[in-house]
Amino acid sequence: MTEAQDRTELLAKLRARATSLGFSAFGVARADARPDLPEKLETALARHWHGEMAWMAETVERRAAPAGLWPGARSVIMLGMNYGPDSDPMSDLSKPGIGNISVYARNRDYHDVVKGKLKEIAGLVRRWTGKEAKVFVDTAPVMEKPLAEAAGIGWQGKHTVLVSRDYGSWLFLGAIFTAAEFPADDPHPESCGNCRRCLDVCPTDAFPAPFQLDARRCLSYLNIEHPGPIPHEFRTAMGNRIYGCDDCLAVCPWNKFASATREMKLMARDELRAPALADLLKLDEVNFRALFTGSPIKRIGHARFLRNVLVAAGNSADGTLVPLVEARLGDPDPLIRGAAVWAVRRLVNDARADALRLAFLPDEDDMSVQAEWSAAVRPARAN
Incomplete structure (x- = not known):
């Protein structure tokens, strides 16, 4: 068996184990698959779209490319876990007596859940290849969405969130950087077409243009990351959104293929659904x-x-x-x-x-x- 065949077989085993752990999507990208990221990141920072998230500017060199975070990375395994809701979250916006919490936060903290499962997959990578592997879930300076696009899991929609043909806009993402070289998947082409529902639904006009997000106008940024008073111009638009905002995700037409999974139902906290x-x-x-x-x-x-x-x-x-x-x-x-x-x-x-x-x-x-x-x-x- 050639080394390429061996790696392909290992990937099939990893994919099977990932599926058994509840991951819905699995793909591989070369660590250097997105040479365009440094320029995109610098443009966003220069326009101050990151608001008061100073850590984005402070970690720019590590964030711009996997090699900046870990020079030993050769391949990036991207995994996605479907957290599609069992009902339309937009319906809760018409109930002013409740606090509307973003779908992802109505469950146990996904960082803990996904990271534990990623560590198991990374352990298999180390055991089967003899190469180092590192796990990242959102909290490290990793640009998961463009890397997931490069790995063929989906594409970054006009709302900048990853979109999947199978799971819509509802995917938790995790990354495994490894020194092992695996055959890469083909990148997923952008498939939004002429649709602009996600842009038009935004209550604060947070998108300067398709595929661009100004966090300073985004309700998810304002009610989670922003440390001070909510700016007056956005308070009425917040409505009853007390943590996050799902509007641009919820209207994506690709969501029609997503559905609530058993794993997410087990993670759900009913007391956070409509407090x-x-x-x-x-x-x-x-x-x-x-x-x-x-x-x-x-x-x-x-x-x-x-x-x-x-x-x-x-x-x-x-x-x-x-x-x-x-x-x-x-x-x-x-x-x-x-x-x-x-x-x-x-x-x-x-x-x-x-x-x-x-x-x-x-x-x-x-x-x-x-x-x-x-x-x-x-x-x-x-x-």
Whole structure:
């Protein structure tokens, strides 16, 4: 048997094991398959589309190519796990009394689940080839989507998310860099055609052009990565999205071939499917950590999460939430206080808003919260 035949046989075994572990997609790319990535990354950084994600600029040399992260890499094995939902997540946007959580975060943290399975595959690579292999799941400076495209798993759609003919826009991605040289798969051609549903549905116009994303306007960036107050121009557009935003993924026509898998159903946390805003507004730090143990939501912290919930409350037009929102006006954290000011001014009448301002503003020592109270124009009340 030639070395090429041996490697092909090993790949077939790896693919079979990956399938048994719950992976839906498997492909291989050469480590140097995307020489265009450094220029694309530099362009995005030069235009400041990364917002306050400073780590993108700090890791640019390692992020731009697999060899920059690990010079020993020769092949990249890309794997995808289908997390397609069992219902249309867009339907939850019309329920203002609940907090809408991105589909991927309604389950156990995929970083832990996928990484454990990748480590098993990487162990087989080491054992069968005698070559080193390293595992990466989202947290390392790896451009998984273009590498997955090069590995034939799918293509980066106009919304910049990987799209698969079989699984739509619902794939968790993981990468195995290895010093072993495997035969590469053919890259997947871009197959969006004239469709622009993902671009047109975006509530904040976050796409400067097809295949380009300005994170500074993206609700997923704003309610997860952005550390400060949600910019005023995007608060109404947030609606009830308290963690992430699935709009551009959910409208992709290729989703018609995706379906919820047994693995995802086992990982699902029903309590995160449609949590009531009233319950979330009551969370203190201890209860927040308890509720979101094993969830990616935990990493944004209590204050940032309550900021999001309060914006959703302000958009709800639900007067029953007013006492819970008012209770946050005296919160120790200014990020929470500021969001509570905006929310309460949206929910109560002018007389009540003025009374609250007179009660809280004189003792407020944070400039951003003072600005919320002192805004010349009250935010339009939610309808």
